[in-house]
Amino acid sequence: MKKHHEVVAAIIQRGEEILCLQRGASKYEYIAYKWEFPGGKVESGETQAQALIREIKEELAIDIQVDGHLLTVEHEYPDFIITMHGLRCTALNEELVLHEHTGFKWLRTEQLQTLDWAAADVPLVEKLRG
Numbered sequence: 001m002k003k004h005h006e007v008v009a010a011i012i013q014r015g016e017e018i019l020c021l022q023r024g025a026s027k028y029e030y031i032a033y034k035w036e037f038p039g040g041k042v043e044s045g046e047t048q049a050q051a052l053i054r055e056i057k058e059e060l061a062i063d064i065q066v067d068g069h070l071l072t073v074e075h076e077y078p079d080f081i082i083t084m085h086g087l088r089c090t091a092l093n094e095e096l097v098l099h100e101h102t103g104f105k106w107l108r109t110e111q112l113q114t115l116d117w118a119a120a121d122v123p124l125v126e127k128l129r130g
């Protein structure tokens with residue numbers, strides 16, 4: 001049976017732009033170097049918002065405020081399944097530091113489809129494009 005993970009992802013908007021992050025190498029080639037929203041797995045006992053605040057602090061060294069729910073996506077990858085909650089957020093600090101990703105871009109919603117997104121993120125990107 002495939003493992004099933006509950007994941008939270010932050011759609012951080014600053015003005016007209018949204019923060020996009022590029023993953024590094026991975027043992028799974030289908031997620032390596034793909035673009036995603038920052039976040040990670042929800043640990044037991046955590047709310048979605050608590051998990052997201054923790055993950056964003058670990059990954060980007062910034063504090064965020066969680067503003068609301070955008071979309072929940074269920075996606076089956078070849079080796080595991082994720083249920084990913086996309087949450088709209090605001091950054092409370094200006095300067096971010098990349099602790100886990102290889103790159104970042106701030107893009108307007110109409111520019112999002114220029115990136116090579118992880119497959120699970122495509123419905124989120126489509127919803128953001130409206």
Ligand SMILES: Nc1nc2c([nH]c(=O)n2[C@@H]2O[C@H](COP(=O)(O)OP(=O)(O)OP(=O)(O)O)[C@@H](O)[C@H]2O)c(=O)[nH]1
Pocket residue numbers: 005007008009031035036037038039040041042082084118119120121
């Ligand atoms: N954070 C994040 N993960 C995503 C997105 N899209 C997507 O398919 N995923 C997948 O969801 C899983 C999230 O796990 P993660 O590795 O980021 O989380 P974590 O830091 O808690 O994991 P770890 O402690 O096992 O390393 C990964 O398999 C990742 O590829 C996304 O937009 N954001």
